[in-house]
Amino acid sequence: MTALYTLVLLLIGVIGTNLIKQFFPKIPEPFILIIVGIFLSFTPIFQNFELEPEFFMLMIIAPLMFLDGQKQSFSKIKKRFSIIFLLSVVLAVATAIVVGLIANRVEVQWTLPLAIALAAIVVPTDAVAVKSMTSSVDMPNGVGEALELESLFNDATGLVLLDLALSVLEQGKFSLIAGIGHFLFVAVGGALIGVIAGFLLVTIRTNITFRTVSPETTIIPISLLTPFIVYFLAESFGTSGILAVVATGIVHNWESNKLRLTSTRVQLTSNTIWESISNVLNSIVFIILGISLPIVWQEIIHMGLVGIMQLLGLSILIYIAMYAVRYIWAFREDNQSANTFFDSHSNPKQHRFLSHIFAISGVHGTMTLAMAFSLPLTIANHAFPYRAELIVVATLIILISMLMSAIILPIALPKKAVTYTKxxxxxxxxxxxxxxxxxxxxxxxxxxxxxxxxxxxxxxxxxxxDNHSTRNYNSQKYNSLLNNTKDFIIHYLHSDSVEQKYSSEVIDAYEKILNRLKISSFFQHSPLQRFFHYVKARYRHIKWHVRNGQITKKQRLKGRKKWAKEHQGSAQQWQNIHEGLLLLNNDVIGEVNQHLDNLLRNSLDNDTDDHQYISYVRQRFDRYFNLIKREYNQETPxxxxxxxxxxxxxxxxxxxxxxxxxxxxxxxxxxxxxxxxxxxxxxxxxxxxxxxxxx
Known part of the structure; x- marks a missing residue:
């Protein structure tokens, strides 16, 4: 039940954020989610909450990375492979080395493997956070694509580097050849498992698609389970689960391109479900970050002012170093794709600007915090050294990177061009x-x-x-047209064609019914008032039947037969009037529809925006016409x-x-x-x- 309550609270947090952000549109959504997470941390379920990295990787990161992989085509990966390798591996490793050396130099009591562990933790970037904070500005296409390609695989690079650093801490020695071999095994092995598993699952899905009548009942559950199965399979072999699910996602993209317009229902349903899951999980990521902050704050309190100021200074220094590495790489890299991303040849000034935007967009998110919390409590039979300090530094770097991006990017980048308004x-x-x-x-x-x-x-x-203010805005035109249409009907009732076709009794009866139509806005009374009017009318109706002894259906039928027998002439006359009313009502419907159609046509021809009141009037008269037709048991066509x-x-x-x-x-x-x-x-x-x- 605890897991269920946890999920419910997280979903409530997502729903609450969607409501809150309507009132604070200028605040980036990730910050609202983090604040909501902080408030949730005070609930009994989340008190003393500590992020479980394995659960976080499997249940949240794996499906998100699988979806990111599905957005990348195999041809694009093949074409951009060199730049992906440079962004996700070379740049990540270079950043980790620089950060590790700085941390080791500043915190002299930290060993180099410990500093490299911190560097590996802060390597992963979060492209989703950047998108959320730049939703109102125009991010350059090249920089945006570079950020997406970078975040596609650098999570795995950071995890492998962290695993390597922890291995050195535990064994007390480092072998370059063994380290490179381990890196290749984890990375290449994960990608290979992902590709093989992806093709097997695609083969199964394709056969089900073409061999069953309702494939979506099987295909969609398989699709939902795919990232969890692949991640668990890759991790069980000691390889990278993250790389495996990304590779599987790319294979599934190939499947979609192969199917094209085949089995569109399955593809549309699957895309809709995955899009909803992605939105919810991306929100939960930042809520979990907010929930985790109070635990980090408790660690900060225990360190004292001097200790925290020292770690804050180290965090700022590391952030500046990472910014510098990213800027220099983007400015100096001579790869063809990098030249395209950062416009290195055509405009030097623009090239510097795009390099700056790329550097400042290196936002770190919950993946970094999850890796920090994944540090073991003990290593080599001793307490893990400076574990709390590493977690605090990682958290500070996350907050600094998010704040800097949220402040600088909206100022540096132009507002999105609005081609149309709401x-x-x-x-x-x-x-x-x-x-x-x-x-x-x-x-x-x-x-x-x-x-x-x-x-x-x-x-x-x-x-x-629509809201009440809009209804009031339309009420004047609505009442005017309602009155005009009523006059139009009365004029039609007394036209020569109608008087020749129907008796005066039928016309008079129809006009009396028409005069009961209130010339007031349909929206003037609230639903509660209309309900009370209905109850009052039903009470009078029941009271009359009770007083006249016509309670049951059998009694009412007997009363009607008795009245018809005693008033045979009147009954026949009333039947004739009923039939005439029905025919006349159909004629009036046609005339009113034609009248309102002409008004609407003129409004459209004159390109008038405000013609909503015509629909209001049509609805009002439709109710009036249906009131008459229901007396004759007209069925829905x-x-x-x-x-x-x-x-x-x-x-x-x-x-x-x-x-x-x-x-x-x-x-x-x-x-x-x-x-x-x-x-x-x-x-x-x-x-x-x-x-x-x-x-």
Whole structure:
């Protein structure tokens, strides 16, 4: 149960952060997550919490690295292999050597292997943290790609270096040849296991895909288990589990490219699930960092002011050294890919700037803290020397790197170019839906089918969930059009064509019903008020039936027959009026829809953004018309899926025309294309479910 409570609290922290960040949009999300984690550390479950590295690596880092591997194509890895090796291995090892020598020089009581252990801990970088802190600015593409490629494998480099340093501390000796051999075994072995396991799993998945009717029920669970199985398998052979899951992810990317549009349902579902898992795990990483900080703070308190100031100075010095190594490497590296990333030939000033951005973007995250906590309590039958100091320095470097990036990058980098605003998206979506609704009205003969499709299309606007201020903004136009439409109906009722077709009794009865329609905003009363009105009406209804002895259905039927027998002439007359009302109601529906369609068409032709009130009025009169039709037991029509496909095609056509003529930017068109595609998929799924239940 403790594990369940822990997971629930972490998820609550993620949810809470998503709510909090709406009120503090300028604060980078990682800092909000860390603060939430600090607050969670005061709960009973997380008191005296200490990060378990093995659990963290297996349950969080492994799936994240597997997903990162899936984003990298094999052809790209092959093309960029040299720069990946330089970034993830050469740069990481060079950084570790420089940091180790500085730490050994400053802290003279630390042995060189101990200093190298610290250096290995602070080697891994966190590209996700950089993305989170630069979400509002435009990160240069070359630098962004370099950071992604660097973080893809340097976690494994840091782990191997740490393992090597701990081995030297335990054995008391170092062999260069043995060290290189161990490094190659762990790295190459992990990658090889990942590739072999990846191809085996891909073969299994491919056979299942082509040999079963519903492959997603098997494929997706296999996909979710893959990073854990591969990581555990690689670690059990003494190789790098991180490199193994990255390699497996790359193989799975190859599988996706091979399948292309085959088994799209499996691929779409899998991508959606993995994207959600990735977002949650990336948030949990920073929450765990926040939860771990109070433990580090307790270590700091025990060291005293002089001790902590000394470690703070060492942390700042190490950070400056890492910045210098990264800057010099980016500025001096003559690799072809590096030249492309950092623009080394065309513009020297830009080259220096990009090198600076790359250096400052070397943010360290929870991976560094997990490696620090992985230091054993004892080594070579003795207490691990200066373990608390190493953890404190690693934590300080994490915080310094995050703060420096959060402060400098938003200042140094330009703001992201905004091609469209939220208002532009909403206005274009509204016009798209209204355009499709008009086309449906023109091409669909059955009023009930037309109304059902238009209601579904209008739900794409999301205006039923709109806030109260927006409703008040529309209330004046809404009331005006409601009043205008009511006058339009009355004028139509007294037209020559209607008076010739229907009796005066039918017209008078319909007009009396119409006059009961309140000319007030539908949104004027709260849901609670409308509920009380409903309860009051039901009470009067029940009271009348009790008073007249018509409680049960049998009693009510008997009462109706008795009344019909005693008033045969009146009953026949009322039946005729009912039939006339139904026919007249259908005619009025057609006229009102045509009237509102003309208003909406004129609004779209004049490129007016504010025509939401027309939808409000249409909804109000639809309720009025349905009130009459329900008295005659009108059933909800069955709608063919082809009609929905046609309706969504109208939306596609509108966006395509608006995009090709330059009315909306391509980025906005892409968002709406995706919305239409998702809406169509959902609608067809619901239709299939209904058909399956009715069959």
């Amino acid at each position: 208002a532009d998206l909403e206005n274009t979506r509204n016009k798209m839906v209204d355009y499709a609704s008009l086309k449906v009205s023109e091409t669909t003969a059955n009023p009930a089918v037309r109304e059902a499709i238009m209601i579904q299309l209008q739900s794409q606007k999301g205006w039923l969930n 069955t709608i063919n899926s082809d009609l929905y496909i046609q309706a969504f095609q109208f939306e596609y056509n509108y966006i395509q025309q608006a995009s090709s003529t330059g009315i909306i930017p391509n980025t906005l068109a892409a968002v709406l294309y995706n919305e239409i595609n998702e809406a169509q998929t959902l609608e067809l799924q619901q239709i299939n479910q209904i058909e399956a239940m009715n069959s």
